[in-house]
Structures are given as structure tokens and as C-alpha cells.
Amino acid sequence: MEISFIGAGNLAWHLAPALENAGHHINEVYSRQLQHTRQLVSYLYDARTHSDLNFADSPSQLFILAVPDDAIEAVCARLVLPENSILVHTSGSQSLRALQNWVTVYSDVPVQTGVFYALQTFSKGQSFMDFNEIPLCLEASDKETEDLLVKLGQDVSDIVYLITSAERRTLHLAAVFACNFTNHLLAIAHDLTTDNGLEFDLLQPIIRETIRKGLAASDPADVQTGPARRGDLTTIESHLAQLEQQPRLAEIYQIISENIQQRYIK
Numbered sequence: 001m002e003i004s005f006i007g008a009g010n011l012a013w014h015l016a017p018a019l020e021n022a023g024h025h026i027n028e029v030y031s032r033q034l035q036h037t038r039q040l041v042s043y044l045y046d047a048r049t050h051s052d053l054n055f056a057d058s059p060s061q062l063f064i065l066a067v068p069d070d071a072i073e074a075v076c077a078r079l080v081l082p083e084n085s086i087l088v089h090t091s092g093s094q095s096l097r098a099l100q101n102w103v104t105v106y107s108d109v110p111v112q113t114g115v116f117y118a119l120q121t122f123s124k125g126q127s128f129m130d131f132n133e134i135p136l137c138l139e140a141s142d143k144e145t146e147d148l149l150v151k152l153g154q155d156v157s158d159i160v161y162l163i164t165s166a167e168r169r170t171l172h173l174a175a176v177f178a179c180n181f182t183n184h185l186l187a188i189a190h191d192l193t194t195d196n197g198l199e200f201d202l203l204q205p206i207i208r209e210t211i212r213k214g215l216a217a218s219d220p221a222d223v224q225t226g227p228a229r230r231g232d233l234t235t236i237e238s239h240l241a242q243l244e245q246q247p248r249l250a251e252i253y254q255i256i257s258e259n260i261q262q263r264y265i266k
């Protein structure tokens, strides 16, 4: 399939090469900053940089919006697409309906819409990710577009689901807890160790075992440990005293501890 990317950030960095490796052709990449466009294009076979949002003469059939969720409407307002092309967004939280509405309002020609959401965390500059085991959550405005997106999805991944916007929003919310918040807690642990002259690496085994055990259990709540789970109130108070100078961290510690305790009250 002939494809163009609008956005050259974290997601595009990994998805564009994955689509090429699956035999598809990336024609054009647009990004606000030319250097970001050039950076991604340099890793693709013969994609060209596209300096504006007028794609009226593009040979592409599929246009992938890989811009921040909050920028999708503004981009749609300036986007000019060829007639009967397909526009998909890649967001976990924006609905298909919202994209359909924006296309109806802003496009002068008929355009089909869809969602191509990859349930994974992507960072630009990291080595390209293998999409085979990345769940793809797809949705489309019509059956023909749905079939096409499913075929495309199956070309890059073994895990392809048709997921409604409401289901995707729930998955995304769960992913924020499981992925983004977990990483933030790791960053806090990093600060606490290194600020006190300790090596963060000392925590590596316990972090690995926590994730392994949580994934192996039928419910991660079954393998919860720690002072809040045990009801060791003296230890909790001592930790809160240690965080006296960091009231935000104390707040986070307290909220999570209370949540754990409530879960195990008999």
C-alpha cells in the first residue's frame, strides 16, 4: 500500500519502518520541523519530505496521523487529502467519531477514516521495534476500510483486534497505569537512590522479579507485597518521615499505600 505519515515523532519512528519491512511503501513524511522529517526519511527506502499539509497530489492511499492527540483537530483543519483516501489516527484515547467529525467539517472531498492504535510504548531514537508481538487495535468508518486496515495490521503484527473507541480508551487508561506510571515510579526510585549516593542498579533484580511475578500471576494483586500489604504501620510512618522534605512524594506514597490497604481489608 502507498502510505504517507503526518508526524515524525516517537510512534512514526517505529511504525514507518515496520510497514516498509512488511512490503508497504512510505511515500512522504510531514513534520513541523524539517530536521525531524529528514531524520525519519533517512531511515526509509525512498520516502520524501513533505513540507506542508497539502497532499492533494499525493499517490498515497493511506495517511497516518502520528501527531499528539491534542493536535489532531488542528492538523485536520489544514490537511488537504486526495479524494477517497483513508485517514487514520494512532491515538489510544481519541475516538473514531471525533476524527470522522473533523474530516466532515474540514475536508472538501470524501475521505474514509479509521484508527490504527499500537498498544506499546515507543521512543524515537531507540532501535526499531519488532511489531510482530505488538497488539494492534483497529477501528474503521466502513467495512471496506476495516478490511484494508486489518490486512495491513496483519502484515506487521500477529496480534490484531477490532476494538471500539470506548474499549480503546479503557485499554489506554490501563496502559497509563501499567506503563507510564510504573516508569514514573521507577524514576522516583532512581532519584531516591542516586540522590543518596546509592546505585539504582541495586534495585534491578527486585524490579525484574516484580514485573515477572505480576505478569505470571492470574491477578497481580495476588502477589502484592510490602508494608502496606502487610499492615506494617510503623514502617509506613517511618517512610513518610523520611519524605518530610518531599511532600509531593509523601502524598504519592500515602495515596498508593492507602489504596493497597483498602484492597486487602477483610
Ligand SMILES: NC(=O)c1ccc[n+]([C@@H]2O[C@H](COP(=O)([O-])OP(=O)(O)OC[C@H]3O[C@@H](n4cnc5c(N)ncnc54)[C@H](OP(=O)(O)O)[C@@H]3O)[C@@H](O)[C@H]2O)c1
Pocket (backbone or CB within 6 Å): 006, 007, 008, 009, 010, 011, 012, 030, 031, 032, 033, 034, 036, 037, 065, 066, 067, 068, 069, 071, 074, 075, 090, 091, 092, 093, 117, 118, 119, 120, 121, 122, 123, 124
Ligand atoms: N509514543 C508512544 O509510545 C505512543 C504509543 C501508542 C500511540 N501513540 C500515539 O501516537 C501519536 C503520536 O505520538 P508520539 O509519541 O509519536 O508524538 P511525538 O513524539 O510528540 O511526535 C509528534 C509529531 O507530531 C508533530 N506535531 C506536534 N504538534 C503538532 C501540531 N500542532 N501540528 C502539526 N504537527 C505537530 C511533531 O512535529 P515536530 O517534532 O517536527 O515539531 C512530531 O513530528 C499520538 O496520538 C499518540 O497517542 C504514541
